[in-house]
Amino acid sequence: MIDDTIAAISTPPGEGGIGIVRISGPAAFSIGRQIFLFKRKREKIKSHYLYYGHVVDPKDQTVIDEALISFMRAPHTYTKEDVVEVNCHGGIMPLAKTLEVILACGARLAEPGEFTQRAFLNGRLDLAQAEAVIQIIRAKTETAMRLGVNQLSGGLSQKVKAIRQTLLSLLAQVEASIDFPEHQDVEEVAREEIASKTKASLAQIEELLATAHHGRILREGLRTVIVGKPNVGKSSLLNALLREQRAIVTNIPGTTRDVLEESINLGGIALTITDTAGIRTTEDEVEKIGVERSLAALQTADLILFVVDSSQEFSRDEEEIWQEIATKPCIVIANKIDLLTEPQEKLALLAEQFQPKQIVAMSLLYNEGIGELEEAIKAEIFQGKVPAVESAMVTSTRHKDALRRAKEALLDLTGAVKAGVAVDLLAIDLHTAVENLGEITGEAVSADLTREIFSTFCIGK
Ligand SMILES: Nc1nc2c(ncn2[C@@H]2O[C@H](COP(=O)(O)OP(=O)(O)OP(=O)(O)O)[C@@H](O)[C@H]2O)c(=O)[nH]1
Ligand SMILES: [Mg+2]
Incomplete structure (x- = not known):
């Protein structure tokens, strides 16, 4: 049996039109009456009604704020206990002062999630x-x-x-x-x-x-990691997907030193995209750490976008990256296709090399291939069709x-x-x-x- 009364500010901190302080527990009603001066004197209070008046300090009746108050009788409440909600003006001071007088009347400050926890303990909600x-x-x-x-x-x-x-x-x-x-x-x-x-x-x-697999992706988003050797266009890809110049792009290999994370909404699925430092063997201390972070990001990825520069030969560093990711869900991006005079020939070669993975030809400099990539992602993760939300997932x-x-x-x-x-x-x-x-x-x-x-x-x- 829960016998104490809890209270907390239930609206987010900051300024807003209204802010709500919530009280739940056996003493909620009596505390509500002590801190509130009704516009008209009330002997009886109706449950689930909104009343107009002022929040006051019961010690000396000083007015704290103009407010609306509701008294909700158990068990038809969020916590299944008696609940009182005070709608004050949504500023830091009115809310803090209102909470202060409520606590002074004997309520205890609620822990995070404690109202919902009570709903669970009182049997209104199960844990899930x-x-x-x-x-x-x-x-x-x-x-x-x-x-x-x-x-x-x-x-x-x-x-x-x-x-x-x-x-x-x-x-x-x-x-x-x-x-x-x-x-x-x-x-x-x-x-x-x-x-x-x-x-x-x-x-x-x-x-x-x-x-479970799709359930988590639909809920949290798809953890997508962009990898490749330096200067192939990874940051250009991030920017293209975000449709903004988020990451620094230069022609100097090793431009990106740290992992960079951003979110986009791709046809209803949230994608968390991580741009990483180009992977190569390096003596540069900072770059080394960047490369380690790139490799770490790969471990938790749901999808890897492996960017290669199609105008260049495949390098040893890329061979090693490929070893690392070949068995994971990944799409190969043949970038800088604009630099090729015979793109079809090169693409056929790449297709053979990366079989059976999907290859998307892109020119990120000219913003080409984004639509194809989005389709490829859907095909890779959801076999082309984003799964429906089922009643039990x-x-x-x-x-x-x-x-x-x-x-x-x-x-x-x-x-x-x-x-x-x-x-x-x-x-x-x-x-x-x-x-x-x-x-x-x-x-x-x-x-x-x-x-x-x-x-x-x-x-x-
Ligand atoms: N011609 C051509 N150049 C491109 C293309 N995509 C990117 N570039 C250029 O390639 C260079 C490197 O691009 P970035 O996006 O910075 O490459 P990165 O892979 O992030 O490089 P690091 O951060 O150094 O690993 C820049 O000068 C880009 O303008 C493309 O499709 N065609
Ligand atoms: Mg970069």
């Missing part, structure tokens, strides 16, 4: 839904936002809960057969049923896991990891059933899978993990 709230707040594209809204409405939770429920009832049966070992026949039935239900659950988990690494562990446990279980392992041992794997799935929706989750999840939220949410 609570995480969706922050996903919506942080969404940078419409797609990311739709994913968050779907998750908030319980799309993912329902599927996970259904699988978990099946496994839970199976576990109950298995445990019953352990408790009554004299029923040999029970054991036999259990064994067959375990095998078939495990198989079905595995298929459902696989189905969810299959959405895995978009968080935490969920993916839990599903993967549940899958492992069920695979172990399948093996053990086949090997004729005693039923009581099967219960262990089953139990693990149930726990893992429970971590997603929060049925089985430690207080530490919950705290960690909510600590990434903003104050006042």
Whole structure:
């Protein structure tokens, strides 16, 4: 039972038309009444109504700000507790002073995400839904936002809960057969049923896991890294995609020394594009660090754009880069095609060399080939078609990891059933899978993990 009352400024810091201070907990209503002077005297306050008046310091009734206040009676509130919201003028001072008098009345300053955490602890949202709230707040594209809204409405939770429920009832049966070992026949039935239900659950988990790759990309954006040897046109490519002169472009090899990151929206998908220092063996200390950073950026890339200068021969440095990236999702960009008199011939050669990767001929100096590159990216990552947002999609690494562990446990279980392992041992794997799935929706989750999840939220949410 939560018995303290929390308060925080729920609107972002800075200047705005209005700013809101939110109070939640058993003392919310009494604190609200103490700090507010209604325009007209009120004996009874209606829930979910907006009242006009002034925020005052209860000590001496000095007026702090003109405001609107609402009292929302539990359980139909964000936290399922009594909630009061004060709409002040949206400046730093009115909000800080209002919060100050609220705290002086006995409320405690809320931790980041604590309102949403209460919604979770009071059973209004499960953990995956609570995480969706922050996903919506942080969404940078419409797609990311739709994913968050779907998750908030319980799309993912329902599927996970259904699988978990099946496994839970199976576990109950298995445990019953352990408790009554004299029923040999029970054991036999259990064994067959375990095998078939495990198989079905595995298929459902696989189905969810299959959405995870695209789910993350749709939510967070595609981590795209531009690499190549110096002076081939990497920074020119970044600028062309951004349609602005973001990175310095010169004809001096080694112009870019640091990694540079920018975001664009490509047909609804967010792309985080990283321009890197040209990779080559160098004695220059600064450039060396740049090259190391380029190589590091490659490790976490979802997509690599490998830029080569098509007017030049392939170099040893490029050979090494290619070794590094050949097995990863990558597109080869044959730049400076304008310098060639026989571009088709050269492109045919490159096509052979980089098979089966896609090659896009570009002239970044003349802004040619951008459309083709955008198409190539869609083809590489989404097989040409940007996937639709499904009602249940895995978009968080935490969920993916839990599903993967549940899958492992069920695979172990399948093996053990086949090997004729005693039923009581099967219960262990089953139990693990149930726990893992429970971590997603929060049925089985430690207080530490919950705290960690909510600590990434903003104050006042
Ligand atoms: N002719 C021609 N020149 C180009 C083209 N694209 C880029 N350049 C020139 O090539 C030079 C290097 O371009 P950058 O974009 O700075 O190359 P980079 O790969 O970022 O180079 P570093 O940062 O040094 O690794 C500049 O002088 C560009 O104007 C092109 O398509 N055709
Ligand atoms: Mg550069």
